[in-house]
Amino acid sequence: MAGHSKFKNIMHRKGAQDRKRAAAFSKLSREITVAAKAGIPDPAMNARLRAAVLAARAGGMPKDNIERSISKAAGSEGETYEEIRYEGFGPGGVSLIIETLTDNRNRTATNVRTIVAKNGGNLGASGSVSHAFDRLGRIVYPAKAGTADAVFEAALDAGAEDCQSSEDGHEIWTALDELHNVVKALEAVLGEGDGGKLAWRAQTPVTVGEGDAGTLFKLIDALEDDDDVQVVWDNSDVPEDVLAKL
CATH class of the missing domain: 3.30.70.980 (YebC, transcriptional regulation domain)
Structure with missing residues (x-):
């Protein structure tokens, strides 16, 4: 675990953009509905849905909107969305x-x-390019979650594969099939992070x-x-x- 991180690059570039996206409730709602349809419509039992709900909360989405988005997955209400990667x-x-x-x-x-x-x-x-990335689970905590050493130790004990820290926060990487378990283990020590998401990490920046x-x-x-x-x-x-x- 450890090594060079481009987390600062990501935070610098995405700062203003994240603030704009946080206000886009329709985009957040779409992810919640798709996540709920893809598994059990319960954030406690569905890692992707939990991450989507946490992102919606962070974006200021009202609780009623979040619950309505989850409910859409149980019925025929609303559109059916397709996941496409370019x-x-x-x-x-x-x-x-x-x-x-x-x-x-x-x-x-x-x-x-x-x-x-x-x-x-x-x-x-x-x-054409995905072969140069690894498909992993990614968990992010704010800098205030703990020191680099404390978060490193927590990530190691939780079974994570890599942990990179900077003044902007902590970025934890784990195998896909271990994401849910690592999220739960980290929450017991560090509190609630971003819920964990599937991500693509470049092999060679x-x-x-x-x-x-x-x-x-x-x-x-x-x-x-x-x-x-x-x-x-x-x-x-x-x-x-x-x-x-x-």
């Missing part, structure tokens, strides 16, 4: 994995392709220079502003001196 490349040769939930795959494909093309990137075939970083961040922000895009994963590593200029 892969491609952004400025500086950065690899992108774009995860979407959509009720209209043609609309989503057109929007994603247009956004990527307008911002210096291009889409590839399925599998790509260093992005000043000339490409701004365009890359613009591309990712534009994708995450699209209603159908849930999250964008990438393998960029932007040096702190470049971040300071953005």
Whole structure:
């Protein structure tokens, strides 16, 4: 466990974007409904649903809205959403994995392709970049959850594979089939985190220079502003001196 983390890069880029997305209740609601349909509609028994509910709470979604979104999964109310993953490349040769939930795959494909093309990137075939990422569970805690040593020890005892800390927070990685157990074990020691999510972690980060970083961040922000895009994963590593200029 340990090693270089690009957590600071992610936090820097996503700060303002997360605040915008937190207000997008429709996107949060969509994830709750899909998560509830994919398993037991009980956050205590469904790790993905629990993570979605925690994200909705953090985004300020009222309790009634959350419960209504879960209820939709039990009946025929509302649309049926399809999970579609797009892969491609952004400025500086950065690899992108774009995860979407959509009720209209043609609309989503057109929007994603247009956004990527307008911002210096291009889409590839399925599998064109995902082979360079590992599919893992990711759990995030704020910096106030504990010192780096304390969180490291808690993660190790919980069975996590990796723990990386910075002044922005703690990022814990675990095997997919251990995510739920690790989340529960960590909550007993550190309290409630973000609930744990399935994530893509790059095997080899790509260093992005000043000339490409701004365009890359613009591309990712534009994708995450699209209603159908849930999250964008990438393998960029932007040096702190470049971040300071953005």
